[in-house]
Amino acid sequence: MxxxxxxxxxxxxxxxxxxxxxxxxxxxxxxxxxxxxxRPSMVHCLHRCLATFSPRRRFPLLKWVPKYSLHAFGYDTIAGLTVGLTVVPQALAYAQLAGLSVQFGLYSSIMGGFVYCLLGTSKDITLGPTAIMSALIAPLVHGDVVYATILAFLCGCVQLLLGLFQLGFIMDFISEPVIKGFTCAASLIICVTQVKNLLGLQDIPRQFFLLLYHIFAKLAETRPGDATLGFLCIIFLLLLKVIRCKVEDVDSLTVKIAKKITWLASTGRNVLVILAAALVSFAFSSFHLQPFVITGEVQPGLPTFHPPPFSEERNGTVITFSHIVQDLGTALLVIPLVGFMESIAIAKAFARDNKYPVDPSQELIAIGTTNIFGSFLSAFPVTGSFTRTAVNSQSGVCTPAGGLITGVLVLLSLQYLTPCFYYIPCAALASIIICSVAPVFDVFFIRDLWRVKKLNMLPFVLTFGLCFYEMQIGILVGVAMSLIIALYPLTxxxxxxxxxxxxxxxxxxxxxxxxxxxxxxxxxxxxxxxxxxxxxxxxxxxxxxxxxxxxxxxxxxxxxxxxxxxxxxxxxxxxxxxxxxxxxxxxxxxxxxxxxxxxxxxxxxxxxxxxxxxxxxxx
Structure with a gap:
């Protein structure tokens, strides 16, 4: 008292x-x-946008271009080529994960480097297809390119508007337990959905619980060739990921060269797996044998640049734009936020490690513009990739100009390498996806969350559990529960x-x-x-x-x-x-x-x- x-x-x-x-x-x-x-709120928002407009802020390249050097160009070129070797096989795999033809993964990888070089504030991040985004859009587009393209366009519009109105802070409403609940569930869902390709099973539905049932019901139909190749690819990828030179640093040219070769092999392991699997598949085809389910025909050449189609004709029925928007529903809100959530988390992590600032609202503008222009190339929604960003940073990238080199490499692949994609086994692509997303499941976070604050397990568990039913519902319910927990003390x-x-x-x-x-x-x-x-x-x-x-x-x-x-x-x-x-x-x-x-x-x-x-x- x-x-x-x-x-x-x-x-x-x-x-x-x-x-x-x-x-x-x-x-x-x-x-x-x-x-x-x-006072009209819209006028106030417009006034705020105009008051904060600055060419150097809206076009961050104006800050680093005057100081650009030949030394930086060399490092950006090396990083761009290295990321390009990573993005090509991943783009093929993630397009398959999204239920689309593999060339659409490469179409979606073009614009990220060019647009982000102009508008991005992080030197490390790379935009393009990701496993989580592909898994999120797969049940929405049902293999329909028109739906995927319109989804990319509308997501870009939402993200661009949020960025122009300085609403980057909206991510503060999504708590860490919700993010982790979503990513952990997504990693499990993606791994399980790829089991069918790993085993060569056919006619498997996409809904998670039905998929599990049909996989167990059809285990007897497993193709030995696909299963053997798939598991060998996983073992090879894991070995290349963990392999490192154990030799101490010495002034020896031989040791330095060995370390560089090891690093390149570990970084480009996806390319090596795809190349080896395609050669094996081609060798069997030469003897009129094909023990694998292969990618098949891929449309050659570069995509045409045209506005996204806002309607389509299916079985003699015209599906209008309003009908497509109605079908997409809440995904038009959830997917832009998930894309931004994934990208800004990566950007902030690498910015913190490399000690430079990032602007969340400007990042929204960069991602939104990338998706809008990407829809003109028949792309599906993209965001920041953690694995490729890590490769970019470890390669010594100095500016976002490294994305230009990556974009050019993707264009060259589309122009000259598409005939080679025919022989790529689906099991090899599945192994790349599984090895990419399995580490996303964070067991240590769950342990720490239970130890520190048990109440915060509630939004994590709700998000995690409901994502197996539908990812959008899981995210929305998780966010709602987090807000209830945060706002209850105010009552x-x-x-x-x-x-x-x-x-x-x-x-x-x-x-x-x-x-x-x-x-x-x-x-x-x-x-x-x-x-x-x-x-x-x-x-x-x-x-x-x-x-x-x-x-x-x-x-x-x-x-x-x-x-x-x-x-x-x-x-x-x-x-x-x-x-x-x-x-x-x-x-x-x-x-x-x-x-x-x-x-x-x-x-x-x-x-x-x-x-x-x-x-x-x-x-």
Missing amino acids: RCLTLRRRTAISTTKVLAQRTIPTGRRAGRKSTRSLN QPTVMVCYTGPVVVLQPRGALLFLGAESFREVIQSKIRQVEPQLSVILDCSWLSSLDYTAVITLRELQAALQAQRLRLAFVALHADVLDVLLRADLPELRHFESVEQALSWMLGSQDTEYHLDVHSGI
Whole structure:
């Protein structure tokens, strides 16, 4: 229990007594307040966008191009070529994961390097197809390129608008347990969906639980060739991933060359696997044998640049743009956010390691523009890739110009290498996908989360579990549960209660918002009813950080109830923004004082009495 003593003086100066502020309630003041409150929000947002516009901010290349050097160009070229060797096999595999022909993975890999070089703020990140994004869109597009292209266009529009209106902070509403719940579930789902390609099984549905059932039901139909090749590819990929030279650093040219070769083999392991598997498949085909399920015909050449088709004809029926949008539904909100979530998490991680800043809103603009222009090349939605970004950073990239080299390499692959894609076994592509996403399942995070805060396991478990039914639902429910957990304390505001004679002093802590307005009213009314005679109220607002409209209505009703009982209400130590809200609300006879002493002087008049402020409870 804490006790504060206040001694009243017999003589109080007129200036201190008049320290109160009485707010006029006439119609003129009310009209002025209404005009101030009703400023159009869209105009305000546009004004904010224009006020923050800067060519160097909107086009970050203007910052690094004047300082670009031949030394940086050399490192960017090496990094771009290295990433290109990684992106080509991954793009083929991720297109297959999305249920599309493999060339669409390469189409989706073109624009990322070129656009991000102009608009991106991270030197390390690379944009393109990813396993999680491909798995997310697969059940939405059902192998339909038109749906995938329109989805990329609309996702890009959403991301671009969010970036232009400086809404990059929206990612703060997605908690780490939700992100981890989604990524862990996605890694398991992706691995299980690739088992059918690893074993050469046919006619397997996409829905997770049906897929599991049909895989076990058709195990007897496993193709020995695909299964053998698939597991050999996984073993080869794992060996190349963990292999490192154990030799100590010495000034030996032979050792340095050996280490470089080992690093290149480990980095380009996906290319080596695809190349070896395709050669084996071609060798069998030369003897008119084919023990593998292969990719088959791939459309050769570069894609044509044209606007995305906003309708299509299927079985003699025209499917309109509005019908496609209706089919995509909540995915038009979830997929842009997931894409940005994946990309900004990667960008921030590498920016933190390499000590440079990234702008989340500008990253939204870069990703959105990439998806919009990518849709003109029949691309599906893309985002930042962790594996390729890691390769890019380890290769010593200096600027986003490395993406230009990667983009050129993808174009050359489309122009000259598409005939070679015919012989790539699907089991080899499945092995690449499995080895890429399996490490995403973070067991240590689950252990730490349970140890640190068990309540946060709830959004993790909900997100993780529901993603097996439908990923969008899992993410939305997880976000909703995280917000409920975060907002619940606001429904029970902390209020310190003190008494002094015929006055109760209440000190609300934190924000007083609509969530806790009713609870706050009940606290005040219960404290007033506990004592006879009933008490006047002083609100000590020195710890009150913010106030919303519902809370203002609650205060107005409280003031009216007290006045009906001939009791008084006074405010103390209001912060400037809180006071401004109350001024605009035109509370009748709003009394504001700088201290509790001044408020008591006004309430108690000139009585020469000693009072004690006793803290009774914190609610």
